[in-house]
Amino acid sequence: MELKDKVAVITGGASGIGLAMARRFATGGAALVLADIEEATLATAVAELSDSGATVSGVRTDVTDPASFAALRDETLSRHGAVHVLCNNAGVAAGGPAWEVSLDVWRWVMDVNVFGVINGIHTFVPTMIDQGEGHVVNTASIAGLITAPGIGPYTASKQAVVSISETLLQDLAAAGHPVGVSVLCPAFVKTRIHEAERNAPAGLDRDFAQGAATQATWGVFGALVQAGIDAEVVADAVADAVAEGRFYVLTHPETHAWVRGRFETILGGGSPLAPVTVG
Ligand SMILES: NC(=O)c1ccc[n+]([C@@H]2O[C@H](COP(=O)([O-])OP(=O)(O)OC[C@H]3O[C@@H](n4cnc5c(N)ncnc54)[C@H](O)[C@@H]3O)[C@@H](O)[C@H]2O)c1
Numbered sequence: 694m695e696l697k698d699k700v701a702v703i704t705g706g707a708s709g710i711g712l713a714m715a716r717r718f719a720t721g722g723a724a725l726v727l728a729d730i731e732e733a734t735l736a737t738a739v740a741e742l743s744d745s746g747a748t749v750s751g752v753r754t755d756v757t758d759p760a761s762f763a764a765l766r767d768e769t770l771s772r773h774g775a776v777h778v779l780c781n782n783a784g785v786a787a788g789g790p791a792w793e794v795s796l797d798v799w800r801w802v803m804d805v806n807v808f809g810v811i812n813g814i815h816t817f818v819p820t821m822i823d824q825g826e827g828h829v830v831n832t833a834s835i836a837g838l839i840t841a842p843g844i845g846p847y848t849a850s851k852q853a854v855v856s857i858s859e860t861l862l863q864d865l866a867a868a869g870h871p872v873g874v875s876v877l878c879p880a881f882v883k884t885r886i887h888e889a890e891r892n893a894p895a896g897l898d899r900d901f902a903q904g905a906a907t908q909a910t911w912g913v914f915g916a917l918v919q920a921g922i923d924a925e926v927v928a929d930a931v932a933d934a935v936a937e938g939r940f941y942v943l944t945h946p947e948t949h950a951w952v953r954g955r956f957e958t959i960l961g962g963g964s965p966l967a968p969v970t971v972g
Contacts, residue, residue, distance in 0.1 A: 694828050694873065694935055696721030700773040702765065703727055704756050704813060705783030707734040709884030710832065710877075713924035714780055717932045719747035726769045726776075728754035729783065730892055756783045756809030762816040775824055778935060781813040782832040782877075785889035788844040788911050797897050799846050805892075806850035810857055818861075821872045828873040828935050831858045835880045835948045839955045840965060843910030862940060875934045880945040881921030887914055 701718045705711040706727030715725050719742055727742075729735040732753050739751040752768050755761045769776050785805045787798050810831050821827025836844065837851035858876035865872050885891075927944050934942045943949065958965065 694777065694826070694938070696723040696778075696932065696935065699723045699777035700769065700775055701725055701778035701780065702769055702776055702817070703780040703782055704754065704809065705729055705832075706780075707731050707738045707751070709886065710879070710882055710924045710927050711780065711782045712738050713928035714782065714830075714931055715742060715747075715749070716745075717925070717928035718778070719745065719749065721932055723778070724748035724773055725750070726765070726772070727751045728756070728765050730755050756781075756812055757804040759812050759815065762812045766816050766820065770820070776817055776820055777824075777826060778828050778830065779813055779817045779821075780830040780832065780931070781810040782830070783809050784832060784834075784850075784886065785892060786844065786847045786886050786914070787889065788847065788914060790843075791845045794846055798893075801893060801897055802846040802850050803853075806847070807853045807857070810854050814857070814861060818865075818872060822870045826871055828875070828938075829858075829861065830875045830877060830931055830935065830942075831861075832877045833858065835878050835943070835945065835951070837876070837878055838952045839948075844914065858940075873935070873938050875931070875940055875942050877927070877931060877934075877942045877944075878948075879922075879927050879943075880948050881917045882924050882927055882944075883919060883921045884924055887911070887918045 696718055701723045703711050703715050703725065706715050707729035715727055715738065719725060725742065725747060727735060727738055727749065735751040735753060739749050742749040750772060752765045754765045783805060785802055787794060787802050814829065818829065831854050833854035834851040836848040837855035840848045855876055858874055862874040865874065930942050930944045
């Protein structure tokens with residue numbers, strides 16, 4: 694799908710990868726609707742893009758809330774009359790051993806990262822089917838294709854996003870609907886994902902790092918994010934994937950060996966603690 698004169702809705706569009714996608718899509722000639730829970734950051738992003746000449750609006754949205762998503766769709770359709778690209782990109786991260794992370798934190802991560810994507814599909818895909826065109830980009834992570842210790846809630850949620858995306862593509866194709874799907878699986882990107890607790894709901898136990906081991910892991914996670922690639926590189930890859938109708942979007946070539954190694958370990962009867970090398 695060409696971006697020119699299309700309408701793109703981007704959740705988590707106020708910062709990081711979402712904002713980079715917005716800038717890239719605007720360059721490609723798309724009109725933008727940015728959806729984010731952070732109102733002030735959203736207003737700043739909309740002002741920046743508008744000043745650069747983009748057609749852009751912002752709708753304060755909580756992706757965990759189907760009613761909030763429905764309001765986003767209604768606002769998009771009343772303003773533009775159509776929606777061509779939906780980027781289900783809003784996400785949060787929390788880590789720690791499964792038994793230490795509080796159940797509220799588990800629910801929060803699954804709610805934003807998994808139900809945020811499900812709500813987006815439920816709200817926007819029927820409109821795309823009615824229109825006879827559309828493309829959904831779900832932001833997973835390389836954590837959707839491999840696992841690593843210390844970030845259990847995050848990897849669980851992202852593996853679900855990859856699975857939901859694959860099945861969505863299969864179901865749309867089986868039904869003959871001309872709606873495309875891509876799943877974005879980056880490794881580390883320089884954003885504020887390691888500060889995701891800024892968007893945790895009021896009353897949530899924000900103490901994500903109860904144990905010393907968890908604190909160490911979380912410190913490493915933040916450092917790796919800060920040493921990651923620029924979000925603009927990811928945005929370019931997404932724009933290319935939408936244009937070419939490509940499904941898997943892997944932005945870090947070094948991760949190909951990690952993915953291959955995981956599946957070789959599974960097929961070789963190995964263990965995630967001691968991967969076997971096949972071939
Ligand atoms: N940064 C990385 O290294 C990396 C790697 C792989 C995948 N990702 C994924 O990229 C996506 C974007 O994250 P980012 O790295 O740009 O981080 P970020 O924190 O800069 O951006 C996330 C955005 O999501 C918004 N958000 C959080 N909860 C929300 C909610 N309930 N409703 C609506 N918006 C909400 C935030 O306000 C923020 O603007 C996430 O899904 C993340 O998991 C990031």
